[in-house]
Amino acid sequence: MNIVGRFPRSNRQPADNRPHAVIIGAGVGGLTTGALLGAKGYRVTIVDPLDEPGGRAYAHRQDGFTFDAGPTIITAPWLFENLWSDCGGRLSDDVELQPNTPFYRVRFDDGTVFDYSGDRAAMEDQIARIEPRDVAGYRSFLDESRRIYEVAFEQLAHKPFHSLLFTAKTLARLVRLGGYRSVYSVVSKHFRSDKLRTLFSFHPLLIGGNPFSATSFYCLIAHLEGKYGVHHAIGGTNALVRGIASLVTRNGGRIRLNETVTEIETEGRKASGVKLSSGERIAADIVISNADPATTYGHLLKTYPRKRWTDSKLALGDYSMSLFVWYFGTNRRYDDVLHHTMLFGPRYKGLLDDIFRRHRLAADFSLYLHRPTASDPSLAPPGCDAFYVLSPVPNLTADTDWETEAERYRTKIQARLEDTILPGLSQHIVSSRIATPVDFRDRLLSWQGAAFALEPKLFQSAWFRPHNKSEELENLFLCGAGTHPGAGLPGVVSSARIVADLVPDPADFLAESRQRLGGPAHS
Structure with a gap:
């Protein structure tokens, strides 16, 4: 079904000679990539099997209720403000974000209640009621969280891990920050109380990680939340999704819903387009997969002679809960x-x-x-x-x-x-x-039914995850939860930015086309 969805069409018709980017999946990662590539000068087509955009951030509407299907906690709102700015708009014109105070309430099995917030004084009062000696531990934990955040998020979340040399240098820095330890082991160093160890270590579960094996890099979440807060979108998280979808369509992009990609087509060692379940083929200059990387390589490229992400390699991976x-x-x-x-x-x-x-x-x-x-x-x-x-x-x-x-x-x-x-x-x-x-x-085509793709452990992070620029094919790129930097709304938006920075400049395709045709380029 060839549709744009219930989003306004741009009056400006896309130029026929713009290089064509085909994106598999209209999740937050795919939509954000499409919006950025449209602003960069690509003709964008996004294909998704669901009847509305969103992927895991879909919305169920029934009996007068609206239920966000997946992500509900919005952190780092500036990432979305920057996205709108790069696409020529303002977030506040399309989406209203409001802070949650407190961030959330935690109830322990014995009935103890803790209101988790960015108010340090209120946090320390509650910590003191559980274990007075852990107030100092809370302060030292936040300091460690900040140090990890400044490297792992501010410096590296938007950088691709494609070079072994870059990876080695970076990992050396992260090892000095204790990246070889688990989140729980770091938290336990600061807190004596089992309740507080649970309270300050559960965050990796929000992105598919086990606190007892997830790399301590994810301790940065405490500082991220404290610095920017926890927010929600009026109308639900899917209202944010619909806003991003409007950025795609207002730049002339198309969102084709109720259609499933069954194969990534290749010419030699290049991705050349996609094949749909209907049999239709869509040619592309570049292909971006927002699908689970294991699905991308294990199903959409199942007949391609892969070297790194082989079936046996995919089978050996540890996938999230x-x-x-x-x-x-x-x-x-x-x-x-x-x-x-x-x-x-x-x-x-x-x-x-x-x-x-x-x-x-x-x-x-x-x-x-x-x-x-x-x-x-x-x-x-x-x-x-x-x-x-x-x-x-x-x-x-x-x-x-x-x-x-x-x-x-x-x-x-x-x-x-x-x-x-x-x-x-x-x-x-x-x-x-x-x-x-x-x-x-x-429904979501997730490998093994895992909700967050590969489990975020040390040797399944950064260079060890499927790369944003495919190791198997030229002109194939990956965004979303299963690639670097990982799951969660900040992670998938950052993955889209990485892809937008990695793809060739549209002018390069036009120059190549002119040279090949001996005249003006056509796409």
Whole structure:
């Protein structure tokens, strides 16, 4: 289906001789890349199998409720402000971002509640009530988080790791910062309390990492949140997605929805276009994949003689956990529940071992509860609340039969919420839907149903991840959660910037075309 979607078309018709960039996937990474390449002078076509843009940041709309499908926590808003500026606009003209204060509420299994924020005095007061000696540890942890942030994020998140020499020099610096340690080991150095060790180490789970194996580079998140805050978009995160999509179309780009790329076509060692499930072929000067890199190499290039990302190499990778997500609406409001709530279960390391190492569905769980109507009532009918609750679960390397397990698991989560922070929940549910690891595999084409592609461990980060400029083919580039710098909205936006800096200047294609045709270039 050849459509632009429900986005305004530009009155300016694209010049026929602009080099053509075809992007596989209309997730945040693909859309951001498309917006930047359109501003750079490319003719852009984005192809996606869903009926609306967004990928993992899709929105489900049913029964008068709007449910963000995936990411809900927006950090580093300046990344989006810069994107709009580079595309000739202002973020505030299209999207309204508002801060969350506190960032989120954390509830431990014994009922202890902690409001996590950027207010250091309030944080120290709460820490002192749990373990007075850890106030000093909090200060030293934030100082270490800042040092890591200044190198790993400010200096390196927007740099491609394609050169072994650059990688070696960079890793030497990061090793001096303790990058060989896990997030949990760094946090434990600063805090005595097990509760506080959990509180300050769980952040890698937001991007698919196990705090006990994720490189300590991800300790930077604490400083990132403290410096820029945690935000939400009015209308939901998908309103931000739609804003980025409008940047694509207003520069003459096209977003073709309900269409699936089945193959990346090649000429020699160059990517030359894509083939769709309909049989249609779309020629391209460059191809950018926002798909899971394992899907890109394992399916879209399955017949190409790959040298690095072979089937055996892909099979040996450690992939992130998956997610069970229950979206539900209630016919009453729970006004004492914040926008973001973390509910920790009785186990921490044991649960994560079950998810990441033993690959089995545990009887207990920890949950993230999203209540966007705490900040934006427009996402539900009057007097109602919209929610989603997310539980990390093993990916599809586990033997869980989700067809039979899903409803039982949902019922257990409902009971847990009803017993803790949503009293009477079962009597007030008026809208419901679920997503399991099978949906991540079948709907989002995620390898092994992993929600965040490769697990972010030291030797699956930076140079060790699939490169933004493909190692297998010329004119093939990768963006999104599975490539450098990784998952999360800041990560995928940074990956798009890397690609936009790496692609050839459009003038190079025009000069080559003129030389080949002996006259004005045509595309």
